[in-house]
Amino acid sequence: MIFLTGFPGFLGTRLVQALAQRTPDAHFQLLVQPKFETKARLVLQDLGLWDRATLLPGDITQPDLGLGDRYDAVAESITEAYHLAAVYDLSIPREVGWRINVEGTRHVLDLLDDAPQLSVFGYVSTAYVSGRRTGVIREEELTHHAGFKNFYEETKYHAEVLVQERFDTLPTVVFRPGIVVxxxxxxxxxxxxxxxxxxxxxxxxxxxxxxxxxxxxxxxxNLVPVDFVIDAMLALSTAEHAGTVFHLTDPQxxxxxxxxxxxxxxxxxxxxxxxxxxxxxxxxxxxxxxxxxxxxxxxxxxxxxxATYDSQHTQSALAGTGIRCxxxxxxxxxxxxxxxxxxxxxxxxxx
Incomplete structure (x- = not known):
């Protein structure tokens, strides 16, 4: 069972469609904000995936993700997971960004800690966790004290810190896209x-x-098209890449x-x-x-x-796949x- 947050958002919708094509017998559990439940149903119908998905009205800002008594059953069924839900607005107040991007990510990680069948977890971060750093930013780098241009960057940075702290317990692949178009x-x-x-x-x-x-x-x-981001995520979301960070950025x-x-x-x-x-x-x-x-x-x-975003790990891992930005x-x-x-x-x- 594939668990995913961020549906029916821009990246989430496209990722579900691509995952469904990659694995024709895959079923989905999609954590959806209640205000988007009607839209989510329509999108699933348009994609022809209504019979392969279960909508889970919920909220990542709640400790139990709003799942209530479904929490344990959902956790036990997860074999693959992707966390995309976040607030992406550059002008967000810090409190809003912290509640959604940081605490929301913490709550998803807690769920996955209780998922005994989990084989891979794809987490969508951003290249701009680098904040005000300048020069060449490498994929294996995260911690810095350069500051941030806005609270979006700051809260996504602290969310990725939480994710990397659980590299030893969760089979996680981190994706840092540039500005997705x-x-x-x-x-x-x-x-x-x-x-x-x-x-x-x-x-x-x-x-x-x-x-x-x-x-x-x-x-x-650094601009990147959404199809490159999705194709790269599918190719790199494997257990062998657990503990790796990939810059999904334009090398030129x-x-x-x-x-x-x-x-x-x-x-x-x-x-x-x-x-x-x-x-x-x-x-x-x-x-x-x-x-x-x-x-x-x-x-x-x-x-x-x-700032420039080195993507040598990504390019090496994608070599031979035909996937390039x-x-x-x-x-x-x-x-x-x-x-x-x-x-x-x-x-x-x-x-």
Missing amino acids: GDSKTGATDKFDGPYFILSALQKLPRYTLMTRIGTGQETV PLTTQQIMKTFTTLLNMKVAYVGVPPAVARGLMNTGPGRALGIAPELIDYFDHA PSLRDYAPAMVRFMQAHGGQRAEAMY
Whole structure:
């Protein structure tokens, strides 16, 4: 029985679909927030998986995950598990992030400690547990005192600390994706944040326009398409990789200016850039015109941060599988087309 949190979210839905295809006789127990129970039923019907899944209305912030008297039976049936449920908003208050990302993860770990048949546990962290660290960030590194850009990063960091503390007792594989965007072939997403804020803002501007360049524009931003993330998770979620951390990141990410050039070219725009320090850019995003563009001030920190994410373990483990992270230049056209057709239809946050 495969136990999973985070359904029917962006990654969770795609992971369930991929797991079902990988193992045609697999059955699922899906911990679902009650407010998403109706949506979850519809998604399972669309995927043709209604007869292979049990919905478990619950809440990771509760010590028993809201399972009540079902808790022991669920734990005893789990053979494979994935924890994706989290709050991903960069502007979350610390208390909210701690309750969901840290305590919620602790409660899932406690359940899995009581799962005698568990063979592998896939935990979705983020590359940005590195916080304000700069330079090369390696997969085997976690502990640091550099601080964090926001409470999302801080709480995901402390959640991964909890996960790694149980490496000796749980067969865990940790995945640290970069900024996840839509499918590299279709552009499909229901998570219009991150770079989509930039795309949305560009579409509101005249074809010939001025735009701020944050810092030098030469620092990289690590974007990864959702299909690469899911394919890599499936390939690497095995007992032999237990105790390993994988950066699901682009080994050759584009710089901020290269990303902007890619997007503006696809939108047939001519842009002149005015360089401003990040602090000034954050202030501009809090003005009336800045708010009209819809770019979250918290996003600015990611456009001038001198960090790169080494993924040697991931690349070595995926060698021979044909799974690799494509270049943004190759999938940006699909991303832009989908944004133009569906932008603004952002799904409700899980928490």
